[in-house]
Amino acid sequence: MVAGEEDDEGLARYIDFFTKPGELVMDLTSGSGTVAAVAKKRGRPCMAFDIDEEKVKLTLERLSKITWACDLPQVSEDEEEAEGEDPRPPTVPAVPVSQSEGSRDPDAGWNADWVDTTDVAVGEPLTAADLFSGIGGFSKGFEMAGYRTLLAIDSDPKAAAIYRANFPETKLLVSPIESLSDDEILNALGGATVDVLFGSPPCQGFSSAGKRKPGDPRNQLFRQFIRAAALLRPHFVVMENVPQLASLQGGAFLREIVASLERTGYPGASVVKLEAAEYGVPQLRTRLIIVASRQGLDNPYPLPMLPEKQFVTVAEAIGDLEDRERDEAFGHVPPERAAEMVERLRVLEPGQRLYDSYNSSWQRLWTDRPALTILAHNGSSFVHHSRPRTLSVREMARLQGFPDDFDLSGPITTTMQAVANAVPPPLAKQIALALRPSIERLRSQTAADHPTTDDAAGEGR
Numbered sequence: 001m002v003a004g005e006e007d008d009e010g011l012a013r014y015i016d017f018f019t020k021p022g023e024l025v026m027d028l029t030s031g032s033g034t035v036a037a038v039a040k041k042r043g044r045p046c047m048a049f050d051i052d053e054e055k056v057k058l059t060l061e062r063l064s065k066i067t068w069a070c071d072l073p074q075v076s077e078d079e080e081e082a083e084g085e086d087p088r089p090p091t092v093p094a095v096p097v098s099q100s101e102g103s104r105d106p107d108a109g110w111n112a113d114w115v116d117t118t119d120v121a122v123g124e125p126l127t128a129a130d131l132f133s134g135i136g137g138f139s140k141g142f143e144m145a146g147y148r149t150l151l152a153i154d155s156d157p158k159a160a161a162i163y164r165a166n167f168p169e170t171k172l173l174v175s176p177i178e179s180l181s182d183d184e185i186l187n188a189l190g191g192a193t194v195d196v197l198f199g200s201p202p203c204q205g206f207s208s209a210g211k212r213k214p215g216d217p218r219n220q221l222f223r224q225f226i227r228a229a230a231l232l233r234p235h236f237v238v239m240e241n242v243p244q245l246a247s248l249q250g251g252a253f254l255r256e257i258v259a260s261l262e263r264t265g266y267p268g269a270s271v272v273k274l275e276a277a278e279y280g281v282p283q284l285r286t287r288l289i290i291v292a293s294r295q296g297l298d299n300p301y302p303l304p305m306l307p308e309k310q311f312v313t314v315a316e317a318i319g320d321l322e323d324r325e326r327d328e329a330f331g332h333v334p335p336e337r338a339a340e341m342v343e344r345l346r347v348l349e350p351g352q353r354l355y356d357s358y359n360s361s362w363q364r365l366w367t368d369r370p371a372l373t374i375l376a377h378n379g380s381s382f383v384h385h386s387r388p389r390t391l392s393v394r395e396m397a398r399l400q401g402f403p404d405d406f407d408l409s410g411p412i413t414t415t416m417q418a419v420a421n422a423v424p425p426p427l428a429k430q431i432a433l434a435l436r437p438s439i440e441r442l443r444s445q446t447a448a449d450h451p452t453t454d455d456a457a458g459e460g461r
């Protein structure tokens with residue numbers, strides 16, 4: 001990119017076109033730092049060079065006044081510098097993170113309200129919005145619990161194409177959310193209201209799959225989720241993320257999320273680790289689930305459903321696809337490998353890895369256990385539990401709990417990555433069911449307080 005002649009708006013367009021949030025922008029003749037400033041506003045780190053010391057100083061001063069890609073307050077600079085676990089005592093009390101097992105203890109003191117979802121009926125249609133929607137694992141689970149997702153937003157056109165195929169009635173905005181104005185988001189809803197806002201802000205900056213990077217601008221995208229909460233005013237917000245978020249910067253990140261929610265009118269957020277296998281997903285996948293309500297109620301979470309002995313196993317989930325013919329429309333195209341590689345895969349024992357340097361791919365699954373956590377690996381995946389090959393996209397989707405009628409057509413690498421990033425639909429379904437009784441109560445209270453209000457799904461409350 002040749003910079004210099006462009007105004008800020010033009011530069012922003014170039015930056016959006018050539019890079020994604022989080023990718024490095026390099027300016028070899030940075031002058032007074034306009035490119036770096038615009039890059040930072042767009043959520044891209046910038047490496048800038050100039051021989052003029054005064055201009056470099058000016059650039060640094062300009063950058064210090066810009067927050068990452070949105071305008072809510074940042075965690076402090078001291079915290080920003082810390083890498084990984086922070087041994088210093090936190091400056092505000094830690095946010096308690098409960099494990100699903102521990103929080104069933106009624107004396108645990110966390111404001112989580114454990115709901116037996118086997119008693120919850122899928123009644124009247126409720127409404128939702130999905131941010132960072134990917135291919136729609138989260139939306140699928142909410143749909144299974146009787147919600148209509150009215151609005152979804154994601155910046156990746158390939159994942160969005162799969163989302164659109166599966167949720168043709170949802171209004172889908174394909175754009176970096178930080179580039180969308182408040183009006184664009186509200187207009188997309190056309191005046192409808194949502195009961196729940198849910199979403200999975202990107203977690204690459206937190207995940208143990210890579211080195212944790214506290215300064216990664218993707219870590220700041222949660223602020224966009226909070227912006228949307230302030231705009232849409234749903235009864236509940238539900239944010240999903242990797243459990244490592246809880247310890248990033250000694251817990252400062254999580255505290256900032258909870259405090260930002262509170263400032264936005266969602267007090268008393270609870271933070272709970274749920275294990276997907278306890279909700280029937282054939283995979284060990286622990287996820288951090290943050291729930292908060294506008295009314296500051298106790299936050300509903302689904303009671304775990306299965307003890308460890310009853311976890312769904314890999315063989316139960318994908319055994320029937322072992323020898324199934326390749327079927328592109330169904331997403332079952334196991335990658336073909338050279339004969340020598342097939343022999344190397346054949347001799348792997350359950351749990352054994354082909355390469356030490358890869359975590360969670362090229363590793364043989366166990367037949368009689370749930371799969372290990374499925375991660376995005378640019379097209380490589382686990383080794384099949386009983387065949388000398390890696391998994392197909394459909395097998396990965398089964399291990400994430402996607403139903404077979406979920407359309408997975410698309411380039412294999414993209415689809416695999418998006419399936420691996422998804423919230424397992426059966427886990428999302430139980431989260432959505434747990435919220436139902438509270439939402440239904442709130443809806444009927446509102447209807448009683450305003451008897452003339454048309455309180456049909458998607459209409460005003």
Ligand SMILES: C[S@@+](CC[C@H](N)C(=O)[O-])C[C@H]1O[C@@H](n2cnc3c(N)ncnc32)[C@H](O)[C@@H]1O
Pocket residue numbers: 021132133134135136137138139153154155156159175176177178199200201202203221418421422423424
């Ligand atoms: C963890 S995945 C979401 C998975 C999704 N909840 C599901 O269940 O399928 C995160 C998504 O955030 C999207 N994303 C990343 N940066 C974004 C941005 N700035 N604006 C909107 N979406 C973004 C990615 O394209 C990716 O699909």
